[in-house]
Amino acid sequence: MFEAPGSDSLYEDAACGLLLTQPDGAILRANRTFCAWLGRSSEDLLGRRLDSLLTIGGRIFYQTHWMPLLNMQRSLSEVKLEMRHANGQRVPMVMNGAIRTLHGHEFHEIAIFSARDRHKYEMELLKAREHAEENLRIAQATQKALAEARTGLNLAIDAAQLFEWSVHMPDRVRRYDPNVALLLGYPDRRPIEPADFISRIVPEDRGAEAGALNAFLDAPDDRFQSVFRVQGVDGVQRWIASWGRLRRDEEGRATHLVGLLQDVTQSHRQRAEAEDRALLAEQTLGIVGHDLRNPLAAIQMAAEILGLRVLDASQQAALGERIRSSTRRANRLIADLLDFTRARTGRGLNLCKALVDGHDVTRDVVAELTTAHPGRSLLHTELGDARMMADGDRISQALGNLVSNALTYGSPGTAVTVRSEGLAHSVRFSVHNQGKAIDPHIGPRLFEPMTRGEQAGNLRSVGLGLYIVREIALAHGGKVDYVSNDVSGTTFTIELER
Amino acid sequence: MDLRARNNVQISGDQAITMVFAHGFGCDQNMWRLLTPSFEQRFRTLRFDHVGSGKSDLSAYERSKYDALHGYALDINQLLDEFVPGPAIFVGHSVSAMIGMLADLERPGRIIGHVMVGPSPCYVNDGDYVGGFEREDIDELLATLKSNYLGWSSNMAPVIMGAPDRPELAAELTNSFCQTDPVIAEHFARVTFLSDHRKELHLLQTPSLILQCSDDIIAPVAVGEYMHQELPRSTLRIVENVGHCPHLSAPSASVAAIEDFLHELT
Numbered sequence: 001m002f003e004a005p006g007s008d009s010l011y012e013d014a015a016c017g018l019l020l021t022q023p024d025g026a027i028l029r030a031n032r033t034f035c036a037w038l039g040r041s042s043e044d045l046l047g048r049r050l051d052s053l054l055t056i057g058g059r060i061f062y063q064t065h066w067m068p069l070l071n072m073q074r075s076l077s078e079v080k081l082e083m084r085h086a087n088g089q090r091v092p093m094v095m096n097g098a099i100r101t102l103h104g105h106e107f108h109e110i111a112i113f114s115a116r117d118r119h120k121y122e123m124e125l126l127k128a129r130e131h132a133e134e135n136l137r138i139a140q141a142t143q144k145a146l147a148e149a150r151t152g153l154n155l156a157i158d159a160a161q162l163f164e165w166s167v168h169m170p171d172r173v174r175r176y177d178p179n180v181a182l183l184l185g186y187p188d189r190r191p192i193e194p195a196d197f198i199s200r201i202v203p204e205d206r207g208a209e210a211g212a213l214n215a216f217l218d219a220p221d222d223r224f225q226s227v228f229r230v231q232g233v234d235g236v237q238r239w240i241a242s243w244g245r246l247r248r249d250e251e252g253r254a255t256h257l258v259g260l261l262q263d264v265t266q267s268h269r270q271r272a273e274a275e276d277r278a279l280l281a282e283q284t285l286g287i288v289g290h291d292l293r294n295p296l297a298a299i300q301m302a303a304e305i306l307g308l309r310v311l312d313a314s315q316q317a318a319l320g321e322r323i324r325s326s327t328r329r330a331n332r333l334i335a336d337l338l339d340f341t342r343a344r345t346g347r348g349l350n351l352c353k354a355l356v357d358g359h360d361v362t363r364d365v366v367a368e369l370t371t372a373h374p375g376r377s378l379l380h381t382e383l384g385d386a387r388m389m390a391d392g393d394r395i396s397q398a399l400g401n402l403v404s405n406a407l408t409y410g411s412p413g414t415a416v417t418v419r420s421e422g423l424a425h426s427v428r429f430s431v432h433n434q435g436k437a438i439d440p441h442i443g444p445r446l447f448e449p450m451t452r453g454e455q456a457g458n459l460r461s462v463g464l465g466l467y468i469v470r471e472i473a474l475a476h477g478g479k480v481d482y483v484s485n486d487v488s489g490t491t492f493t494i495e496l497e498r
Numbered sequence: 499m500d501l502r503a504r505n506n507v508q509i510s511g512d513q514a515i516t517m518v519f520a521h522g523f524g525c526d527q528n529m530w531r532l533l534t535p536s537f538e539q540r541f542r543t544l545r546f547d548h549v550g551s552g553k554s555d556l557s558a559y560e561r562s563k564y565d566a567l568h569g570y571a572l573d574i575n576q577l578l579d580e581f582v583p584g585p586a587i588f589v590g591h592s593v594s595a596m597i598g599m600l601a602d603l604e605r606p607g608r609i610i611g612h613v614m615v616g617p618s619p620c621y622v623n624d625g626d627y628v629g630g631f632e633r634e635d636i637d638e639l640l641a642t643l644k645s646n647y648l649g650w651s652s653n654m655a656p657v658i659m660g661a662p663d664r665p666e667l668a669a670e671l672t673n674s675f676c677q678t679d680p681v682i683a684e685h686f687a688r689v690t691f692l693s694d695h696r697k698e699l700h701l702l703q704t705p706s707l708i709l710q711c712s713d714d715i716i717a718p719v720a721v722g723e724y725m726h727q728e729l730p731r732s733t734l735r736i737v738e739n740v741g742h743c744p745h746l747s748a749p750s751a752s753v754a755a756i757e758d759f760l761h762e763l764t
Contacts, residue, residue: 023747024713024740049740051715056631057638060691063716063742064524064592071746072528080645119645126644 017093017112025049025067028107037093037114039086050110053083055090066097070108074099080115080122092119157260165242167257172217183240183263185232202229202237209242220246220254227264239268284337292333295326302326325372332400336464339471349475351391358386358395358427362420365399373407377415384422388498390476395496398472398480399429401465402492406433409490426478426497434489438482447480469494499558501580505573506553509581510534511542515610515764516582519545520574522592522616523690524683526552529591532749536757544581548594549573550682559682567593567693571600578608587760589613592716592742593690599702600695611763612706613756616742617725618717620694627696628720636691643684699728706732707759709752711739733759 011018017034021027030045038045038053051059058081070076075098082090092115100107157164164177174194181190184200201209205228212226224244231237244259302319305311311319339349359382366380399418406416410433417432438446447470466480469492473480478496501507508527517537519530527545534543547554548570563569574597578586588598588609595617602609621629622636706729710722719736726734735755739748 026740055638055642056635057640057642059715060631060635060639061524061642063714064522067741068525068529068743068746071743072531081642122645 017110017114019050019108019110019112021050021108021110023099023106023108025051025108034112037085037091037112038083044086055082055084058082066095070097070099080119092116094118161263163261165244165259165261167213167217167244169217169220169246169254169256180261183232183238183261184230185234185236185238197230200230200232202231205229216244217257220257222246224257224259237265238263239265280341284341292330295330295333298326299323299330328372332404333464335397336401336468339468340464343467343471349394349471351394351475353389353391356388356390356392356395358388358390358420358422358429361392361395362386362399362418362429365396365403366418369400369403369407376407378403378407379415379417381417381419382421383419386420386422386427388427388496390427390496391472394472394475395429395494398469398494399431401469402429402431402494405465405492406431406490409433409435411435414489423495426495428493428495430491430493432489432491437486438484438490440484446482500555501576504549504555504558505546505577506555507544507546507577507581509542509544511538513540513542514584515540515587516542516544516584517587517589518574518577518582518598519543520588520590520594520598521548521551522590522594523686525591528552529743530589530745533589533745533752533756536753537760541587544577546577548686550679550686556679556682559679561685564685565689567597567600567689567695568604570594570597571604574598574601575605575608578605582608585610587611587613587763589615589756590617591615591745592617593693596693596695599698599706602704603698603701606703609704611759612702612704613709613759614706614725615709615745615752616711616714616717617708618721619696619699619725619728621691621716622694624694627724628718630715630718630721631691636688639691640684640687643687644680696724696728699725700730702729703731705759705763707756708732708734709744709755710734710736711741711744711748712736713740714742716742733762735759 005013012032014031014033017037018029018031019027019034020029026047026049027045030042032042035042035045045053051062054062062081066076066079066081075096077096079095079097080092081095082092085091094113094115096111098109100109158179163180163183165180166175167173168175174197176192176194176197178189178191180192180197181188184192184197198206198210209226209228213224216224222245225242227239227241229237230240241262241264242259243262244257246254247256247258249255299322302323305319343349362380362382366378370376370378403416403418410416414434419428419430419432421428421430447466470480473494473496476496478494480492480494482490482492484490506527517534519527519534521527521529526547530545534545537543550556550559550564560569563572574588578601586609588602588611590596590598590612592615595612595614596619598609598612598614602612618629620627621631622633623629623631708722708725708729710717710719712719722734722736726732735758737744737748737751737755739751741747744752
């Protein structure tokens with residue numbers, strides 16, 4: 001048989017500290033275990049208040065948490081506080097407490113467990129949590145900075161009216177930012193699938209756009225660039241410039257082609273217009289250089305002859321006529337030049353429509369040119385009723401150009417035939433000459449400015465004449481055309497609505 | 499905003515004068531359970547939890563607002579606006595005594611008397627002023643708080659024992675009492691124990707009772723005397739009690755002192 005420990009030794013040497021205190025915390029009993037833990041004798045502890053054994057921070061906690069809670073709940077568990085060892089060291093403790101009433105008196109019973117290891121572990125936990133919180137703060141700050149940078153970038157991209165797109169390199173899938181919808185003529189941003197975008201590229205450019213991209217992806221260069229047109233859902237066609245650069249991962253592998261799209265319609269148009277203006281200036285200079293030189297040379301020569309010697313009446317008349325016709329030619333050229341400039345700068349020809357008779361207009365032109373070209377045969381045929389609403393001066397200008405050309409290019413000694421012909425809803429004017437056919441390769445380009453017939457040489461230029469004829473016909477809502485071959489000669493026809 | 503839910507407001511009675519009970523740091527309105535029954539016959543009572551404590555709406559806790567006691571004082575005035583049509587007697591424990599004073603100074607005329615239970619205008623020693631603590635002690639408290647709120651699953655609940663001396667209060671009580679978000683608890687502790695409102699004391703013209711415990715390390719007698727000296731219309735009553743919660747550990751003496759004060763007041 002054995003003797004079990006009595007309750008007294010069970011109390012004194014319990015595996016935990018045991019305290020009995022008055023309600024105000026004054027210690028009535030403290031077991032040996034507790035005394036040993038704090039390095040104090042039982043006598044030293046008796047009468048002392050429990051909170052005097054705590055660190056000062058612990059005392060505040062004891063007063064604000066332990067005491068009110070114990071009073072409210074009558075018992076309390078797992079409160080962790082630090083006590084002071086007699087040698088001044090801190091001893092972390094976990095305390096349970098309960099209030100027991102005996103004969104009308106309240107006592108506080110407290111069980112205390114040393115918690116050194118738990119304390120260490122908790123301090124590690126706290127440190128780890130603080131570390132994690134610090135990392136979280138850094139991550140949040142980084143995220144915020146990133147978000148701010150992204151906002152700034154978005155604003156800048158928006159201000160420059162640029163649109164983002166990218167291509168995922170491995171699978172070549174394109175991605176378009178919802179704002180790209182604006183480039184495609186949508187009123188607001190919306191998701192744009194790659195197929196939507198590609199289908200909006202005009203068919204003529206679609207192949208080139210895909211080709212340029214594939215070529216780049218096959219052999220990535222540093223920068224990607226292409227220009228193409230898209231047909232917007234709003235009916236507007238836009239020129240789009242697309243730029244991109246490679247994004248690489250840490251190992252230097254290209255992961256994305258990242259880029260921007262820009263609407264370059266305006267600069268495109270401006271460049272085309274600038275090119276047009278340059279061409280126009282060049283053409284104008286060409287005309288001035290080539291075509292005005294001949295009549296001016298003729299006038300100069302006449303003037304020199306007049307200064308050299310005395311002339312008889314017929315010689316004088318002939319020289320006078322030469323000066324007159326050269327001046328006339330120069331004037332006509334200048335008029336053409338002005339019209340040409342107007343037409344080319346988009347201002348169009350001035351028309352002053354009135355009721356005119358096409359026959360009368362033609363008759364006057366024929367009469368004038370007959371006088372100017374003595375020795376050449378000019379025939380005029382009138383058919384039907386040729387009354388119409390038109391600008392008579394413009395029609396005679398057009399006919400004058402056609403008849404002058406016919407006289408210039410027609411075989412010498414053959415007649416030039418002019419017909420004015422009233423049809424049901426229109427009036428047709430035609431001018432025919434015999435002679436070598438116009439080079440069939442010229443085709444419709446004949447009516448473009450500065451296109452000359454083969455034999456032009458130093459004769460009167462058709463550089464502007466036919467262009468003006470066409471412009472006059474178009475301004476009247478009519479058309480001009482020609483047929484030409486070596487056998488039957490050349491016929492120009494203007495047909496104008498009444 | 500639903501103030502009733504924000505501050506878990508509990509009102510009883512419909513008498514003309516309302517006693518407003520404000521708990522201190524570390525606890526909630528259940529603190530007043532032993533005290534309020536003594537006054538419910540003659541007064542309307544309003545108990546509440548400060549935002550961040552007890553069953554208040556934790557989502558209303560704005561760190562910037564509650565970075566000073568003025569944030570809590572603002573809440574007091576809102577509660578008075580909303581729930582107290584007549585005169586109020588403000589009973590504030592510990593830090594809430596100062597919160598009540600700040601609310602009164604902010605909007606004078608609504609509080610006719612202050613019962614300050616264990617008040618302190620400044621907890622940290624400062625030159626000749628004895629608050630009771632050094633700055634390092636407060637840091638130590640914050641560490642203790644952290645350490646006790648770490649596990650957080652155990653809310654210092656009652657001990658489960660085989661003994662017949664069962665806890666007298668319902669278990670649900672323990673679920674809210676002292677159950678505070680650790681971050682908020684630490685912040686409240688910091689704001690409380692580092693507050694200093696000594697300069698405002700002389701401005702308070704409302705009669706006030708300083709209920710001073712005879713032995714309280716948080717608000718030592720010297721602090722009660724200092725307050726009495728600074729507060730123009732104050733009465734100092736020292737209650738024989740060890741600790742910081744006379745309304746829990748010495749309810750009868752506390753009630754008697756308050757009764758005397760109310761008698762003079764009303």
